[in-house]
Amino acid sequence: MPREAEPSLNERAFVTQALQEGQRLDGRAFDQFRKLDLRFGDQYGVADVTLGKTRVLAKVSAEVTTPYIDRPFDGIFTITTELSPMASPAFEVNRPTETEVLLSRLIEKTVRRSNALDLESLCLIAGQKVWSVRVDLHVVSHDGNLIDASCLAVVAALRHFRKPDTSIEGDTLTIYTPAEREPVPLSWLHSPFCVTFSFYGENGEIMLADASLLEEQLRVSSCTISLNKHGEICQVAKLGGTAVEAISLIQCASAAVTKVKEFSTFVDQKLADDSRRRDKGGLLAELSAENER
């Protein structure tokens, strides 16, 4: 089983001492994120998030299937994560590491269990036909803080996605191609985002936001908080590690609230930019055969 190369003792001592002196290796403030960028693909439902050197890609697809027997009125919503060997030599195909299990559980809890997507709206004919929405998450490059980047990618991709329009007349269900009818967005209830904090020091007294891979390897414990912009916690996960004071967790939560508001406006703005880019000025402009000269 391959493992991530561990930082050397020198690196370890250097980073820890720098943190004690209030410095990070890349010169960021303790609560500062790396440069965040979000791009949408040509297709609907593709989001590409870069956070420093970390890069994740989310792709949403939808198909019509039969619902689960115990939930005839609910659509199906699945999120699959794939950490490919391309991102880090520690990842293998078809053998989920602990990182991958925890990542997919966190995204699942944040987006799916908090009812961000209205599953009932995915129902076409009760008990027979529902939409099955699937998000595939690919980690292309791993330089720490996969959780925050992945969650942002998933949320952005789902909000960007358009599913084909449908109509029901009597017993016949018609699914329209994009040429016949404009595809419709998913019914989206709220946008949760994850913010991860890493703790350093004997008692976890130093708190960093958006740790890089090296910083992640050296942390004594971490805490991921998922919130939406209304200040609702969707999930908190401090899964073991060195015990930290309760007050610093409360501080994390309030720092996360402001950060999530930033994320929220960031995604809103990017979505607005993208729709402006796609909007050619109505049907008449689209039908025009005139070329740009």
Next chain:
Amino acid sequence: MPLDTSTYDLALLRVDGRRWNELRRLHGQIRTQAAADGSSYLEMGNTKVMCVIAGPSEDAGRRRAGMGVSASGSTAPGGSAAADVVVSIVVGGFSSVDRKRRARGDKRIQELQATIAKALASNLHVHLYPRSTISISLHVLSQDGSLLAALINAATLALVDAGVPMTDYLVACTAGSTSTHSAGDEGADPLVDLNTQEEQELPFLTLATLGATDKVAVLVCETRVQVSRLEGMMASAADACKGVRKFLDQVVREKGHKMVTEGAIEKGASMAMDIDV
């Protein structure tokens, strides 16, 4: 079928007749398995779990994949400098109301295993056992809420029995809030030690603290709740953890006392703790 907890406001009594800060009946035993290095049995109300510990032992079988999730301290080249803590959880098919067959690679269980392993690894003095494994196997016999909390408490008890040195008891408890996530009412009471019915209905979190201190080792919340409600829930969970710690300590002391009086321990054997029950 969710249960109506809206009657709480009338008498300030919960569905099972408890007050907001009351724990369920706790019952614990240690050294239940004679053959194991350490073992315990813990009931928190109707949640019943059992823990068996093998180790610290040489890590011969450490590289076996799929045995559970492990957490180790810093690893040095040529073998780990600290003991690996390996946790595996078996949920009995008979443990809940609807009998469900769970896949072996269930992510929820894997997450629980990783959480418990990491939390214990940082609490135990694993550096005293280089190149060895402490294997903790937890069995869930009956589920009625606060599962993670019960598992952590049972593991702590069994580790005391196994004689693995630790900084303090790692104790856990759940806390919930009486209003739903959307309501912003300030008068909502926190509740401690939730059962299944309450867990399904109310937002809740699981908190594990390091014994007498208020330091938080584990904090897990999987439901939607207003961020302003977090502090109150954490405070009442931390208080409840103190009660749980007192109980675990009592179980250990009673057992120790019994062993001394029954002569299970040789006279003159040095005991690190004084037994004063």
